[in-house]
Amino acid sequence: MFMIKNAFKYLIPRYKFCYQFKTRDLYEQKLNSLYDTYSKAEDAQSRISVVNDAIKLQQEEYEQFTIDKKKQHYDGYYRDLVNLVQLYMQTNERSKCQEILDKVVNANYYEDYVDNEQGKHAFLAELNIVLSMLNLNNLRVADKYAKTALDSLKYFSDFHCPLIRSVALNQKIEQDDLELDNEIRNIDNITNQFQLIAKIAHERGQTQEAIDAIGFKAGIQDQMSQLLRQIFDNQIKVKTNLNQKELQRYFLRLLHSQAVTLKLLAKYSIDIKKYEDAQSLLDAGFNYFDYLIEIKMIDPIENNYIVHLIQQYRLNHLIQAEQSKQNEIVNKLNQIFSSAKPEDISIYSLIDYEMFKIEYLGANCEKLDAHIKELTNDVPTLLEYYELKINYFIGQNQLDDAFQTCLKQIELIKEFFDAQHYQFGGAVIKATDILIQQGKIDEAQKFFQTFIESQKDYPNQDLLPGILKFYSTAFQLYTEAIQKKPIQELIDQFERIAIPSYEFELKKHRVMIDIFYFKGEKKSAQKRIEEAIKILTHTYPNEILKKQFLVKLKE
Numbered sequence: 001m002f003m004i005k006n007a008f009k010y011l012i013p014r015y016k017f018c019y020q021f022k023t024r025d026l027y028e029q030k031l032n033s034l035y036d037t038y039s040k041a042e043d044a045q046s047r048i049s050v051v052n053d054a055i056k057l058q059q060e061e062y063e064q065f066t067i068d069k070k071k072q073h074y075d076g077y078y079r080d081l082v083n084l085v086q087l088y089m090q091t092n093e094r095s096k097c098q099e100i101l102d103k104v105v106n107a108n109y110y111e112d113y114v115d116n117e118q119g120k121h122a123f124l125a126e127l128n129i130v131l132s133m134l135n136l137n138n139l140r141v142a143d144k145y146a147k148t149a150l151d152s153l154k155y156f157s158d159f160h161c162p163l164i165r166s167v168a169l170n171q172k173i174e175q176d177d178l179e180l181d182n183e184i185r186n187i188d189n190i191t192n193q194f195q196l197i198a199k200i201a202h203e204r205g206q207t208q209e210a211i212d213a214i215g216f217k218a219g220i221q222d223q224m225s226q227l228l229r230q231i232f233d234n235q236i237k238v239k240t241n242l243n244q245k246e247l248q249r250y251f252l253r254l255l256h257s258q259a260v261t262l263k264l265l266a267k268y269s270i271d272i273k274k275y276e277d278a279q280s281l282l283d284a285g286f287n288y289f290d291y292l293i294e295i296k297m298i299d300p301i302e303n304n305y306i307v308h309l310i311q312q313y314r315l316n317h318l319i320q321a322e323q324s325k326q327n328e329i330v331n332k333l334n335q336i337f338s339s340a341k342p343e344d345i346s347i348y349s350l351i352d353y354e355m356f357k358i359e360y361l362g363a364n365c366e367k368l369d370a371h372i373k374e375l376t377n378d379v380p381t382l383l384e385y386y387e388l389k390i391n392y393f394i395g396q397n398q399l400d401d402a403f404q405t406c407l408k409q410i411e412l413i414k415e416f417f418d419a420q421h422y423q424f425g426g427a428v429i430k431a432t433d434i435l436i437q438q439g440k441i442d443e444a445q446k447f448f449q450t451f452i453e454s455q456k457d458y459p460n461q462d463l464l465p466g467i468l469k470f471y472s473t474a475f476q477l478y479t480e481a482i483q484k485k486p487i488q489e490l491i492d493q494f495e496r497i498a499i500p501s502y503e504f505e506l507k508k509h510r511v512m513i514d515i516f517y518f519k520g521e522k523k524s525a526q527k528r529i530e531e532a533i534k535i536l537t538h539t540y541p542n543e544i545l546k547k548q549f550l551v552k553l554k555e
Contacts, residue, residue, distance in 0.1 A: 205459025
């Protein structure tokens, strides 16, 4: 999921300019043949085999024809190893990744780049990104490697990639003598790296940083697509070895990548409640997707398009758009899934579709549970699944099941990430809330201690003082209410705690509902239930969680 899928193509430019191939056509032919095989390979395992063959071939050429061997390996050997690691990461072969990386980090890899500053920064960018991905169990370390990689990427924007420099400086690109092939290679490489940097930022709960990284990627892609349109219209001339058909194929792949980028930007914008931005991004994404479907480059059942439709529904739901718009999306999704061939529907499309139906249409979890069992080693999807199941169980008032699912979510985060992961603190708090709802106040206090111990890693540090005060006061309220002590002063203190989050408004209502029931003030409790339902109907619509309060209203 995190990997650069086209790693091998970044190896080719070095081969093309390697002086040996000017006199040894056989090696160039063999390498070109391997490149063609790599391009047609559909899975990472097949590509790993091709890259290993390419490494052996170059080493053989180096040993056979290099007279003055100052090094043990050919130029670029270590960068090839890093690219190989990227592929092994796709197949989740972590032990092989570490074994290869040990060879790299313990070697004098700088000797490959004594007179090649551009190559050195390309290598360092890829190496640090890989190190970042392999250290996600320590997100602070992962972030350090990602930012080191970014420093190397900026070298290209400053010195070796006119198009990227034009985006960074918001200037018009100078097309004279532009070497398009080199520009394409650099852009594909750098946009992939920015995608990974955004991923790490998102895992740490830094959504705005993720948007900034993905936004820069979107700007680069937009500039490139404009440049290609000018080339097709014969408005400008550039230096390239690609023919018209190859350029057109690259252009269509670029349009698809732009659509996916806009989908991700829209999701992040909804997450931080920038709804107008999200709608603009969704509209732009639909323009790309609809065109690609029209020319039959992609099918409507493609997962990216399914998710884009669901994000539009999600946004409409939050801004309470007309029901007719929602019905239109539901009908479109139903039609896509009913008309698609089963073998064309990916497991991810099935999972996203079932999650959508559970969250918004009242479906049960039976089909989703079955689909999830087909997944292996997809941690982000599992975390999303657990989050949905927790809310589903809470809505059904199945609090034991909700708590056990919370524990699974926490253990999964601890296994693959650390307390800096954006979902860790929230998962611990949710488990605490469930224990409180079950009346297990002593256990809740002990469990909340886990949050206190990891509070420095909580992504929303500005909310932290309010959260700590909220729970310390809530625990005191429950304890003294159970002991029949006077609590009006504590209630007033609790009501004054202000945390700018609809979730904490709901938490406050839940606590006060319990307290009013303790005091025998059923009417006051019913009033707070109605206020909670209003929040979940109008302010932040959530049909799953609303069910729990609707049940309470009937008690």
